[in-house]
Amino acid sequence: MVRKSLLKCTGFLLTAVLTASMLTACGSNTESGSKTATDNGTTASNDTDNGETQEINVMIWDRGSSAPGTSNEENEMTKWIQEQVLEACNVKVNFVAVPRSGSDDKLNVMMAGGNAPDIVFSYNQSIFSNFASNGGLADLTDAYAKYGTDIQTNIGNIQYMGVVDNKQYAIMKRRGQQVPRHVSYIRKDWLDALGLSIPKTKEELFTVLEAFKEKNPGNVSDVVPWAMGGSTDTEKFYLSFVGSYVAELSEEDAYVYAENYKVFADGAIDGLKKLNELYNKGLITQDFATDTTTDIFKQDVSAGNAGFILADATEIFDLIPTLQSSVDGAEFVPLNCFDTPEGEYINPTEPLYGMYVMVPKTSESKADACVKYLNWLSDATNAENVMYTPEHTLDSAGVPVSMLQDELNE
Template identity: 65%
Template sequence: MKRKLTATCALLLVAAMTFTACGSKTSNTTKTTISTATSTEADTATTAPTDNGEAPEEISVMVWDRGNAAPNTTSTDNALTKWIQEQVLQACNVKVNFVSVPRSGSDDKLNIMMAGGTAPDIVFTYSQNLYGSYVTSNGLADLTDAYANNGSTIKNNIGDIQYMGQMDGKQYAIMKRRGQQVPRHVSYIRKDWLDKLGMEVPKTKEELFTALRAFKEKNPGNVDNVIPWAMGGTTDTEKFYLNFIGSYVPELSEKDAYIYSENFKIFAPGAVDGLKQMNQLYNEGLITNNFATDTTNDIFKQDMCAGNVGFTLDDATNIFDYIPVLKTNVVDAKFVPLMCFDTPEGSYINPTEPLFGMFIMVPATGSDKVDACMKYLNWQADPAVAENIEFTPDHKVSDEGVPQSLTEDELYAKGYPGTTADLNIVNQHFTYVDNKEAVISSWTATLSWEDKEWFTNLYDVENTNQYVYPTFPAVLESEATYLSNVKVMAIEYVYKLISCDPSKFDSLQKSEYDKILNTGLSKILEERAAYYDANATK
């Protein structure tokens, strides 16, 4: 399951693309790419039969709507969706219709469509628990034969991760292959503040605490509202604290790492020490006051961009959204990535995304379309196709072989959506992502607010001691029943303990922990342990 992928990605010139065979009835062809298509051309392309006279098979495909479509276009009707429709029709004789689903709350919307029998023929989620609930309720089509007959490109390029889409010997989902393997969260600190104080970038938690206290006491940024460590209060992610608290947990066995895999590491032995330390920092005034009330993270973002923040722990590259705005407000501001959460063993642990991403599924209502759906997914799995979708057919390739992203203005001018990657749902593993210099080049080519040295440092931080939690292709009954509620309660548990009166910490920790245990956590942990014992060595 963990064999290294050996298939390499063929880079292509923008002027031409070689089509992937979509199934046994479709032969390979070559066609000049088209960057945009008029409405008339697109309508003709998606309704006309192919040369063999067979009417095209028709499928509907989910697409996220982030509200960033180009002017006079939509998430389902734009230059890129038209290009995909034309290419798929000619390569696979499949007519694709896109169905918009808001990105925010997409799983909730998907649940409603699945329950009502109105879901598109191809849907997707990052939630293994949601995928598993659909399997156990007979809500998904069996893709086993379709994958065997029409999935050769998927197998050749990203097949090693497909075990995660299997249950009871059947293939119920095709797994998306991620690109560059990056950690979930990264810490950043204001180096310009450290420089003014004559301090080095921290390498340990104790050094970090010293820096945070200096930020508060000496206010090197000379700001009205200095925030040594900024946090938000969203309850849908653990990004603001998980790496820190996890660094207090001694090294776990594989079994315990599965039991306490990421979301639940706050319940592992030693985690309470990390919670107690954050409580101390909060009560010293080093963490954003009343952060838990900032449920949309709007205040957090404002503070980051205004230059009030000295340190933060966030999703790996969210800082990319803040730094350009920050530099317009504070020209000399300089956040730098760092590793400073040393473990009890004196090392670091860098929780990292697995190779697989989304679960791509066909609802049971689309069972008669599984072959056409698989042809579409198989077409998308070709690295050349994926590159044209991810970067648009108008993209260029650098001397280092790195596809160059269009700027937002360029995307909008050509009628492309602001997030083209949303349409590339199968394969993001391009050749360059395994090459350090190429990855750095891809950043510096499009992100001008920092230099090569900065991005080299980021790459090194991201790739220090990467750790992927153990995964198995199973969704446990306890998780299907309790996981959604327990995850929210776990985040609220952490927020309460960080911000409570220190004298009440121990009693609150016990009462809140017992509450979560009784709400289903104990059943989840017990079933994970039992599953590991029964299946890990098979």
Template identity: 35%
Template structure:
């Protein structure tokens, strides 16, 4: 299998490639050479001319991740700091508008349609930004950034900002990532040890391991689940298994053709169908649309293998209950889906993260840019991510800050307060090596596992191809195709083996007729134009 550095449009991927999201644990870079000062930051130059009169209310979207025991998302250590150090100097009140993480696009669409979207809204979905840019539903930001966003511009840099340019205009402000690892795969090492099995390094070895988990139940649990899976969505996907089946394609084909038509994709889905029908996958995965059931299965010690974000088993809501329920449980990262080139190809993040937009309905666009500009200060970012030393974090012997996990006001409901530090997806210490060590430090006792997982999931990677022109067909059909992706994946995994071939061909034909062909044709057109412009 010969393939150049593989670039792929996220819209063309099936959701089998671990679209995790993105989301829950992204990261970005900074220009500072080490940890910022732990002294409490003050307001920046954006507040030199302090406004007077009644305070303005700046509304800012925030993900509600539904974490047990989470604080009031509008009244906690971090929101009070924001209102004290940005709000008061700018005669403003910053009010956060919670949006369920699992429904972020749908909820944003409702808010935009009703004219009630927060002044600062955001989405990980590029198609949504394309659509609102085309509809003239969001503000063009070039002038506002030029006047009020000097620190924001310096922090993000030209490359990151370019991901928010549509038809030559800055329509979105992408966050910056400091870590590019995406998905990961994890297996119960203690189960392997009990069975005398090595870490599986190929699909066949993993299959044999899953069978052994099913038949020998090394955990002695009621209802053992060899592979924990949830309905296609944020977590508990199929990792890079599908990628490992893909055959050679030209770069143009790879970045323009939907995953459903990629050579080898059907065989990948058939393999997953085989696993499901042999009771090697969560039996009711298609009903588990929030992943709460598989979370419970993992933390109760029933699951032997799963794929999710590269750091998922290190997170407090997984690692702590698992340790309490099954003290000897030991999930370790593995690379097991090798392709016919002997590579473990997997997708990684681009340098850009979440897309920040300002709706046309906003009356506070200038204040919104000032807020993001204020947030771009190294001192502000450090405090929002780490808080006060001795209270919210401690420093290790290498000068790496480590968050002190807490409940109540001091709880961080996302990794390093990702949801409150919009200009950066993840830890920001100004040095890539320190960033990774700081990420690892968020999982005390599991630092080595974290660094190993990061290394595995930044090896043999490809990134999403960036089309410099909005795909009109994708704007029109993207939501429909995204929903179809999920339905197709779940149905094809769980159907009867005798029905698989006909169902696959039928659903792929329906997908292409529902907009897949139109998106492909437009992608080819844009790709060819981009290549021609390089000559």
């Protein structure tokens, strides 16, 4: 069955670099023919100009999560996609797994050696710019115009990010939704116990943190008013707070001081000084700097010791079940309290565009086939089937329902 072993094929699912972001159905006609719905739920294109079957190699990420007896390159989902793409586009797809850890380094090595797959990708804009400016990428302009109809319809508004010198050197992946990268959460049950309201400003937050430390509303042995980790590969634990001390920037300065560079903007030093003050008062995790794996941070949240956190938007969702199983009535709620000098709130948000999907110069002769494959992925029906499996169901509102682990393992 197609569903077999799909749960652990997440490394492969990242191959579908355009899939999860499709929000509308694709009923447009392409130059190569109109689309028809096939019996298996995919959308096929009646190509008339394919001629011989074209073969492409597509990079995928290997996260070490393959189910027993399968691989990232060979599993039920890869077989299903290969069958559908061959039928719809007359393109034979092979998958080439690259370890997710250090994937950009591996990509650079493959590109330099001239043995990269026909479709490669990276989130790194610098890598894309370097390849494009040094003649390392195929020009996809004509192929995109001719075979990228669904891409143009669904995510055409971000494709300018893949253009250099008026040439389309990358097909951009759009994120499924645009959400804040970092979100603050506070223990609502602690606030209720102290008769306090959810803070709406930094000053109100400071008052609450002091109260958490002095009155220990959770009656825990090691109260941590503001739990913080020390991972060095992200700015999630401090950026929103420090950035709130920076006055509104001009368009040029906003570009210069985007994301983690905002700590160098005028005013940010005041935020850093305030963090130091809070730390010295014992309001922030005292050994956060050595908690590079964030294990202490997660333990403090899960054990009920933490009153306030700033972290990735959904990170807390993995910790709440453990917290609520051990602490009755524990409740974290999101809040905006990092007011700016203008009295507003600014949260770092992921851009609409994400991954740069590229075709190496060495694969220029396969540009048409590569874009046909990417366009197939961008079709709403195909995207849904790849994301949720071809055998998924819809709820009463017509929203796809993720299959349970037991169902996937049948």
